[in-house]
Every structure is written in C-alpha cells, then in structure tokens.
Amino acid sequence: VGVMKGVILTRIPGATIVDVSHGIPPGDVRSGAFALRAAYRYFPPGAVHVVVVDPGVGSSRRAIAAQAQDCFFVAPDNGVISPALAQAGTTSVRQITRTSLFLQPTSRTFHGRDVFAPVAAFLADGGAFDTLGPEIADYVRLPLPGPVRTEHGWEGEVEYCDRFGNAITNIPNEWIAGANGWQLELAGGSRYAIGGCYSDVGEGEVVGVPGSSGFLEIAVRNGNAARVLGLSVGSIVRVFAGGETVNRHGGD
Amino acid sequence: VGVMKGVILTRIPGATIVDVSHGIPPGDVRSGAFALRAAYRYFPPGAVHVVVVDPGVGSSRRAIAAQAQDCFFVAPDNGVISPALAQAGTTSVRQITRTSLFLQPTSRTFHGRDVFAPVAAFLADGGAFDTLGPEIADYVRLPLPGPVRTEHGWEGEVEYCDRFGNAITNIPNEWIAGANGWQLELAGGSRYAIGGCYSDVGEGEVVGVPGSSGFLEIAVRNGNAARVLGLSVGSIVRVFAGGETVNRHGGD
Amino acid sequence: VGVMKGVILTRIPGATIVDVSHGIPPGDVRSGAFALRAAYRYFPPGAVHVVVVDPGVGSSRRAIAAQAQDCFFVAPDNGVISPALAQAGTTSVRQITRTSLFLQPTSRTFHGRDVFAPVAAFLADGGAFDTLGPEIADYVRLPLPGPVRTEHGWEGEVEYCDRFGNAITNIPNEWIAGANGWQLELAGGSRYAIGGCYSDVGEGEVVGVPGSSGFLEIAVRNGNAARVLGLSVGSIVRVFAGGETVNRHGGD
Numbered sequence: 085v086g087v088m089k090g091v092i093l094t095r096i097p098g099a100t101i102v103d104v105s106h107g108i109p110p111g112d113v114r115s116g117a118f119a120l121r122a123a124y125r126y127f128p129p130g131a132v133h134v135v136v137v138d139p140g141v142g143s144s145r146r147a148i149a150a151q152a153q154d155c156f157f158v159a160p161d162n163g164v165i166s167p168a169l170a171q172a173g174t175t176s177v178r179q180i181t182r183t184s185l186f187l188q189p190t191s192r193t194f195h196g197r198d199v200f201a202p203v204a205a206f207l208a209d210g211g212a213f214d215t216l217g218p219e220i221a222d223y224v225r226l227p228l229p230g231p232v233r234t235e236h237g238w239e240g241e242v243e244y245c246d247r248f249g250n251a252i253t254n255i256p257n258e259w260i261a262g263a264n265g266w267q268l269e270l271a272g273g274s275r276y277a278i279g280g281c282y283s284d285v286g287e288g289e290v291v292g293v294p295g296s297s298g299f300l301e302i303a304v305r306n307g308n309a310a311r312v313l314g315l316s317v318g319s320i321v322r323v324f325a326g327g328e329t330v331n332r333h334g335g336d
Numbered sequence: 337v338g339v340m341k342g343v344i345l346t347r348i349p350g351a352t353i354v355d356v357s358h359g360i361p362p363g364d365v366r367s368g369a370f371a372l373r374a375a376y377r378y379f380p381p382g383a384v385h386v387v388v389v390d391p392g393v394g395s396s397r398r399a400i401a402a403q404a405q406d407c408f409f410v411a412p413d414n415g416v417i418s419p420a421l422a423q424a425g426t427t428s429v430r431q432i433t434r435t436s437l438f439l440q441p442t443s444r445t446f447h448g449r450d451v452f453a454p455v456a457a458f459l460a461d462g463g464a465f466d467t468l469g470p471e472i473a474d475y476v477r478l479p480l481p482g483p484v485r486t487e488h489g490w491e492g493e494v495e496y497c498d499r500f501g502n503a504i505t506n507i508p509n510e511w512i513a514g515a516n517g518w519q520l521e522l523a524g525g526s527r528y529a530i531g532g533c534y535s536d537v538g539e540g541e542v543v544g545v546p547g548s549s550g551f552l553e554i555a556v557r558n559g560n561a562a563r564v565l566g567l568s569v570g571s572i573v574r575v576f577a578g579g580e581t582v583n584r585h586g587g588d
Numbered sequence: 589v590g591v592m593k594g595v596i597l598t599r600i601p602g603a604t605i606v607d608v609s610h611g612i613p614p615g616d617v618r619s620g621a622f623a624l625r626a627a628y629r630y631f632p633p634g635a636v637h638v639v640v641v642d643p644g645v646g647s648s649r650r651a652i653a654a655q656a657q658d659c660f661f662v663a664p665d666n667g668v669i670s671p672a673l674a675q676a677g678t679t680s681v682r683q684i685t686r687t688s689l690f691l692q693p694t695s696r697t698f699h700g701r702d703v704f705a706p707v708a709a710f711l712a713d714g715g716a717f718d719t720l721g722p723e724i725a726d727y728v729r730l731p732l733p734g735p736v737r738t739e740h741g742w743e744g745e746v747e748y749c750d751r752f753g754n755a756i757t758n759i760p761n762e763w764i765a766g767a768n769g770w771q772l773e774l775a776g777g778s779r780y781a782i783g784g785c786y787s788d789v790g791e792g793e794v795v796g797v798p799g800s801s802g803f804l805e806i807a808v809r810n811g812n813a814a815r816v817l818g819l820s821v822g823s824i825v826r827v828f829a830g831g832e833t834v835n836r837h838g839g840d
Contacts, residue, residue: 090631128346193800294443294444356594499614533647
C-alpha cells in the first residue's frame, strides 16, 4: 500500500494521505464496506476515498468513481462502496474508462497502484470528475440485510468484528435507545444485558452497547467477544424489551 | 485509528500525524506506558501525543491533558502517560471538561475519535491549554516498580516485549555500564553474558544488551527471546557482577 | 518505526514520510530486498528510501548510502538494497562515517532511529551526499539467483510471499508473455495453467499470472497459495511451453 502513496505523491507532492484501515481481511468486501461507511464522514470535505478490497482484480469487473456531497470515492465495482454511497448523498457514479490516467504498463493484478491511485490523485488535484468515463446506474449494490421486526424487538446480524473482537451488528443505536431493560439474545438462547458502555459490566462479562459506528455492538469487557461467544459476520443477534434471564459470562 | 486522523485533519488541514505504534496489545496500559515513555522525546517540540490505550472507555474514568516542557499529552486517566510525565518535566495536568470541543454526538465507546482527537487538534493548532478544564494533582500513577538492590547487583523485571521478541527490563543501562563481567540471571537460575550488542553472540544464543530505550534488553540473536526463554511482562531478571557459569542457549 | 519519523520531523518539519511496508518478517533481508526493488521506482524523484531490515545491527556491519539516478538509499550494508541498486542506475555508494549527523548517544541496537533516520533527513533536506563518507565498491551484494534455462522453459524459484499468500517468483513476466499454453510446474510435479489474471480460474483454483512486480506470481483465487501449496522463499518453480496435464486445485 506504500506504493500507492508513492504514486499519489509523484502526482501531487505533499498530498495528505491517511490509511483508514489495514485490518480488513483479504478479499472481504462486506467488512470493507462496513469499515468505509463507518469512517468516511470523519474526513475533511473534498476527501478522496480509495478502496482496494478487490478480489476480482484483473477480471472484467469495472473500476468506478463516485461523487458525493462532500467527497469522492474510487474503487472496484464490487459493492464495497455501495453502503457508503447510499448514506453519503451520492450525486453521480461513473465507470472509469479514461485509461490515459493509468500507470503504464497497467498490470492486471494491482489496480490499486496502476488505476485507483492515479485516478484518486487526479480528483484530489481538482481534476474534473465528469471526464473519468460514462455515468452508470447499474453499479453493484451489496445486499446489506437490515434487521427484521420480531414480536418483542428486532432480529439482526453481526456486520463486522473489529480488532478488539467487538462484534458490531446492523441494529441502529437509536432503535434501542431510551428503552430501559432491552436485552440481547444470541444463537443458542443466551441472554445478556444492554448497557451504556463496556465498563457497565465486570471483567470478562458480556454486554451490548450502543457502538461508535452508530450500531449495537456486542462486547466482552477487556476480552474478545467474537472469540468468547463464537461470533462472526452473519451471526444472528436478537434484541427485545423486557425478559428475565440474563447470563453474564460467555461460553455457557 | 484512521478515523482519528480524519477528525484532526478536518480541524487542521495538512497536519502532520504520526503513528507511534500499533503494536500495543489491546488494553495493555503498562506496555502502552512503556512505549510512550521510550518514544515521546524523539518528536519535535510542540508535539501533541495522543494515547488511546483505554480499556475503561465510557466509564467514569477521566480524560486528561498534560503540558510538559516541550510537548503535550492527551489521554485517558488510567496511568498510561504517567511514566512519560514523570520524565518529561510536566508542568500541569488538567481534566478535560470542555465538552464543546468534542465531536457531537459523543459516543461512549470511542473517545479516541470523539474526545482525544479533537482536543489534540485544538492544542496542535495553538489552543490554550488552560481552557481545557481544572488542574488536577490526583491523576492516576502507574506503579512502575524499580529494580531492587541485591547482594551483588540488582533484581528487576521485564517491562515490555517488542515485536522481535526482545524483552526490555526496568534496569537502566547506566547501572551496568562500565562494569566488566556483568551477568544476567533468569528465573530457574540460567545465567547469560551481558554484551554490547546482539551480534556479540552466535546465532540463536542469548545475550543481555544495553537497549535503545535506555534499559537492559534480553535478546536471542536472530531469534525471539520472549518465546525461547518464556519471558513476559513481569518476569524476574537479575544482574550481578562476576559469577562463573554462563549458558549460551535458551531452553536448557 | 514511529520514532524514526519523529527524528526526521524534528529535523525537517512537515516532511512527507511513507511506510512502504511493515510486512517484512523480522531480519528477512531477502524479502526486504525484494519488496524494495518492487516499490522504489513508484516514488517521486529525489525520494530517500530508508531500509531497516537489519539483523546485524550493532556489529561491525557498515552503514551505507547510495545515490541513484532519481533517488537515494540509506541502509545497513547487508545486501538489502543491492537488487534495487542494480536496477536503479546507481552512480555512487558511500560508507556513512560522518557520525556528527547521528543521534547522541548512538545506541548499538536501534540504528534506524539513531543513524539511518538522521542521515535520511540530511539527504532529504538537500545535504551533500559526498560528505557522508568514503565511496566504496565492495558493498554487500545479495546473491539473487536468476532462473535457469531448461529444455522446454525455465526453472526459477519463489522470491517472496505477500500478505495475501501469493508467491512471487524470479521469472520475468516478459519471458513467458506472448507464448500461449505456458504451464507451471511445482515440486512434486503438479502442473497448473498460466493465465492473465486471478479470475481466469474458479474459486480456490491455482493459477500462474504475470505479477504486478514484473515477475510470474503463483496464486490461488481468493485463497492463500503459499499455505495451500506449501510454497515459501526458495521453493522451485518450473515453467514450460506445451504439456498436457493440468491440475486445478492445490494439495493433490
């Protein structure tokens, strides 16, 4: 990834370049999409977000760029930017066909360096978005399932596990805010309290908390919830108001 | 952590931001404290050091900022900056209560992004330290045990294991400098030579060396001393002048 | 490594510093050499490349600097920069003896911080290369074996495994370009197709592709080739035109 920065700096000396995350598992488009959606809005207006979670590199998958209210995105057309686009007030998505911007020779295995980095530099330098290629409407949308209504609450799933092992769900914080006594149920039927923060429970105990990405997070205080509770992307999570039994420790 | 940089860059375009270390195990306040104390003094005057080793985030633990002779610190009040403060000639420590600087809404799980990053940007931009909140004297001090005098030398312990597996102790280089024939003794009674550098011994052999952080380091040449010798934070290390038996390889 | 940036920024406020790679295994000079040679030419003219793959730190190994057509290198004299030097049109290599540039006291275990970083800052700031020390001709060359001609093609070896598990060989893309029907043979006699890109084969299948570093790469689509095929640095790889049997999956 340092090479991509070299390419950008060659075209824009002194450019400010930030690594948003290196923690995305190779080829995991869904985790990449989640991390991008949680992060992009904390960057300055005009930022160009480049995404290289690209398992289909070299195939016929398209390269795309998008213009949103306050920022740009440059990425493979595999859905990785679609959740962010849905949220960011996107005004236009274009297929990148202006190959004269690319590094020559253009490899078929490292488009991050040869395609995305130079296009990002072009946009960051004030290049005209409209000149990148034709506008498209059929870019890939990642099916990000929303939570489903249940009798007493919602059934959602784990969207992402961060490097601390916290499991972030697709249940918005607002849906469970203000409702005292909400509980969390995992596959197998174990139930846990939903609190305000990690330290509402004792060392090693399980707690649901309103997460910093805007969604309910499942944590083990000073522990790794994903490992302790066997959670991974797609694990089912239910929340409901009321209820009686609450476990405190994982693994039972 | 990329998000924190976004927050800072939004407030100070073009700010210079450096990752000191990503190698601190999650929630390991003591290792974080060690790494910070070893690193802070190599940064330019006026640097603002932000620390997010924060297992108590969201609890009632305070957020603090400190002004030292040449730099600032912004961190949770869990002791992680206290060893650096003791060394840096700290002139004032304040609890951060000026919530108008925080990102809104302020999450209870990611103060790095919502509290520490904007406060650091404020200080880096020349904001007045005095306006952050009330001065405090009772900030948390980490108990960093010093070495104890023994009949023929010192008994200390391992403070930190770096990513190469070198085990850094709390015994200052100066205490064993100039004394020829110093030796190292680990739990179990194995003894090893103290040399000038890693390559004073053969491939795979154990050696004590004056470390780059200012403290005695236990290394295995081109190997991982922590793993080979079973060392971890808190392992007992003795040094003494003279003695006869010297092992050369770990694990015996 | 953050500390090295601190040292550079102390001497050149606002310097642009890029991490090329943190993925080099500790002390692996050959992988470091490979990664550097693949990356250096993508950086702006005048860039100073600092390399700290330095298993011999503190020994009598020399510190060297090199001036090439478009850039500088600063590194230990252990061969890590020699493949890049061979390619970069190097005009001069000097032993670094101007100790007044070093940080004082100069540790014997962390020359990255105390020697290489300040010398790199000196060069990046326009300091005269000629003043670093005497010109030398006997700097260490890493023996990078080239592929050997066989009856129907070439026998080479794996030079580097990247973080996705792709195994990059020392067989140049050009040597197998344009020749339809080239195949790949690994130790044990398994044969695989050489294609244009990862997605020329199905999920989990093995393919040889012209790699982004300019050399033949062995990949498993959306998988880890090094692990699946048991490849590591030095593994033998044969390519040849024609042939009949082609396996598709690793491990059989």
